[in-house]
Amino acid sequence: MIVPIEERLARAVLTCMAEPGDQRLGRLIEQEGAQDALAAVRSGEAPAGLDRVELEKRFPAWRARLSEADPERLLATCEESGGRLVCPGEAEWPSQLDDLGDGRPYALWVRGDQDLRFGCLRSVALVGARAASAYGIHVAAEMAAELADHNWTVVSGGAYGIDAAAHRGVLSADGLTVAVLACGVDVTYPSAHAGLFTEIARSGLLVSELPPRATPTRPRFLIRNRAIAALTRGTVVVEAAQRSGAISTARHARDLGRAVMVVPGPVTSPTSAGCHTLLREWGEAVCVTDASDVLDRVGLIGDDMAPQRRGPVLDRDRLGPAARDVLEALPSRGGAGAARIAVTAGVDLDTALTCLGALAAGGFVERCMKGWKLRHNPLDP
Known part of the structure; x- marks a missing residue:
């Protein structure tokens, strides 16, 4: 399906106008379409069939951002950095994102030559603590490299610690990795990952719901976690403290019916305390220790099942x-x-x-x- 240019321009504006995942805007788009939803915001009149009072409370804040939203300039800026806009209904749109319902992305800004939809057909999220231990970094890198060797895509958030280790593990195995960012795909955050993001853009994909030049905020980090969970067949939490963004990704995965997997760690390590809580309190969470365990949960029966573990044969x-x-x-x-x-x-x-x-x-x-x-x-x- 080819999305008309007017629709693309409207969706580019919508990514500037509202924060990602706003279900009120999502319901408006679902009922009216992107162009008419944008026209309703500009006019200040919500259409019938929706919570008009609630919507019209949001209209002033959304309109305040419209003055800075130049869709043609946004698309040009994105193209200059090797990016593009992917809209719902296009061939490259990952249909699993539709599981988010009214909270699905309005569109995605993508940087890299790989096909997003195809790349995420067989994908796993590897997430965890920014202040990761040497143990966690080793496990994440090894597991990611093994998954890449089995032609699985690894999705993470491009942050310090476990995220970066997962991306680097895939790159070391010449595999495909996707970084879902809480800023524009032309913004390097954290700045120390400039080289890493360049490598990902060269052989993988940088993805964001936010337009070019958008900067990260704490809420944006949390809301992008739902996209990481929705893109993949399952989420592996490698290391996580009791309060962690990785836990929120696992929660989104559980709510979406995706597999939730957890790597255990030392009982004395605070960066594994959240992992152990998931294993203890979530019936859906499964303990995994390597890539074969992960593929046993998310892979195809007969192709990706893990071998039965045995002790040494005497x-x-x-x-x-x-x-x-x-x-x-x-x-x-x-x-x-x-x-x-x-x-x-x-x-x-x-x-x-x-x-x-x-x-x-x-x-x-x-x-x-x-x-x-x-x-x-x-x-x-």
Whole structure:
């Protein structure tokens, strides 16, 4: 579907006029369309069928921003930085964002050459603490790189700590990563991530609901978390304190019916306290420790299921039932005769002798003055 230029210009203005996720504006757009919604704000008259009193309370604040909203200049500025505007209904629009209902983005400003919709078809969010520990950074980078090796896109928020580690892990594996920003896609925040954002724009995508040159605020960080959750099949919280933006992303994922996964950490670490709370109190939260656990939750049955975890296979695990019973019947210290071993193992003497011969050949037992004894094997204690 090709969105008419008038619709694109109207949606560009709407991203300037109201903060992202405003459900009152979302309902107005859903009923009237972007162009007519914008006309209603300019006229100051809310259409019938909506909460007119509530809407008209918002109109003055929205109109105050319209004087600075020049859609053609915004589109030109975005194009200068290698970006574009993606609108609902276009081929590149990720339809999973529609799960947000009235709170879905009015449009998305995107920077990078990759296709946003295609890139997010198989995607996972990795989020966590800004003040991350070395443990959290290591886990996030390794998990992100492994997911990239399996051709999964990793979505995060471009912040310090876990977010940056996740993005860098994907880049190290030549995978696709998406950074959802709380500022314009042409704004570098934090400034220390200038190089990281350049790399993401080159091989991945920078995405924002805010227009070019928009600066971040605390509410904008929180509201963008719902977009991170909605874009992906599931959210992994790698590290999070009790009060954390990562917890809000997990909450949005839960409310949207997406998978919520949590990496456990040291019980003494405050940056893992929020993770442990999720595991303890949320029935939906699942413990994950590596990429295979994540794919087991969000992947396709038969293709991405994690292998069953087992301990190391010891030589004695390969023994038959009778040989195992005979081996267990030998005393831990000293030796014993074949008759005594047969009684203890619950087998007849011939079976005991046969098994003892096989066990001796396998290096498990050896003859001694008292009959038979265990042979020490450092690899199979």
